[in-house]
Amino acid sequence: MSELRISGLTKSFDGHAVLHGIDLSVERGTLLALLGPSGSGKTTLLRVLCGFERADGGTVDIDGRRVAGDGLHVPSEARRIGYVPQEGAVFPHLSVAQNIVFGLPRGQRRARYRVDELLELVGLPSSYGDRAPQALSGGQQQRVALARALAPAPSLVMLDEPFSSLDAALRIETREAVTNALAATGATAVLVTHDQSEALSLGREVAVLSNGRLVQTDTPEALYRRPATPELATFIGDAVLLPGIVCDDAVECDMGRLTLGRPMNAGPVDVMIRPEQIRISQVGTNVEGGFEAIVESVTFYGHDASVRLRLTKSNGVVLTRVAGYLSPRVGERVSASVEGDVTAYPRR
Incomplete structure (x- = not known):
């Protein structure tokens, strides 16, 4: 060929x-x-x-x-x-x-x-x-x-x-x-x-x-x-975009201090997190970097579920994806944290 x-x-x-x-x-x-x-x-x-x-x-x-x-x-x-x-x-x-x-x-x-x-x-x-x-x-x-x-x-x-x-x-x-x-x-x-x-x-x-x-x-x-x-991030799949500030090799945003997948200059950015990176657990579970959130909605697909969370500290809204059998109830309080590194884009 x-x-x-x-x-x-x-x-x-x-x-x-x-x-x-x-x-x-x-x-x-x-x-x-x-x-x-x-x-x-x-x-x-x-x-x-x-x-x-x-x-x-x-x-x-x-x-x-x-x-x-x-x-x-x-x-x-x-x-x-x-x-x-x-x-x-x-x-x-x-x-x-x-x-x-x-x-x-x-x-x-x-x-x-x-x-x-x-x-x-x-x-x-x-x-x-x-x-x-x-x-x-x-x-x-x-x-x-x-x-x-x-x-x-x-x-x-x-x-x-x-x-x-x-x-x-x-x-x-x-x-x-x-x-x-x-x-x-x-x-x-x-x-x-x-x-x-x-x-x-x-x-x-x-x-x-x-x-x-x-x-x-x-x-x-x-x-x-x-x-x-x-724009490409949201086209390729579901993406959570949050405002943040790059400092050293990390970025600060509503989900805490997160590791960058590639180095960036210090300054304001938009942080991209994939929903499957956001883990949820019961409130009180000892999870590093966890933030309390309230489950606002759950869309159940069978094999997995899309969960909309409102962070109680910042009032920000994020989307996560969990296995279907682990889907929480609407109104439930959970602890949310981010797993893995993230991508950021200079603020326009």
Whole structure:
């Protein structure tokens, strides 16, 4: 498989800039999750990379071969890119096997080239080759679409929110099958998604796009624990933001004196704490740095619960997350403390 290099990529529609100088690299064999809200430009970026749209400026290189830039626009069929759309888009008048070999030369189509191998690769029995796509579930149709994308041995695989139409249980099963298939082939892939948990769990790296600009590209853990901006922190997951003051290697805020994950200059900051870092226990429990709080609300999800606390000393409000079986009662007094280091941002 190939590496992808994007430099200074721009795209506008009717004078409205959608992509602003995108710089991005995807190493060989890497699954990169491209994350962003609706309207962030992620689908436009994917379409430009696939050759469905012409870039206004910048360059795109696939394995050292330039496919866009300086007046150059290599057509999509010559870029050797596999594409999996949102709905799978399998052809209902063709069998599963015919769908898989659709993009291959005529001789290979007749020979059902690698059909059994590709079905096994995406976690489907070879007997499914003779079935009509309508006889398959939505998740199975997505696997067929992936097998079709992998059949020509593409340089890159682009996945455009391929799990968004599936229900929760089927989504998890299909994600696993797709990522296993990509890993087995050593594929270089870009997954476009607006689902934060999907991006963090599937991507080896995650690139976040906002208003046509790349905000941060990092490993899932680094992105979640050290987001570049407060806005990104709240987009990536739930975040508690409190005013604080940096002094030495720590920060003082309503939750006490906390350890910084990275050094900062002294001065006013906004402190970012993830809800799962806030531990609660019974009042009177000997917890270092604990602050008394009152439970204002509990949202129960089964496996865990979101708990809204009001700190009695400062009257500040924080959100914590606890295991479902440990959820407290509304009105209960608890002791709250922070576990681990935190991230802070200079006050604007």
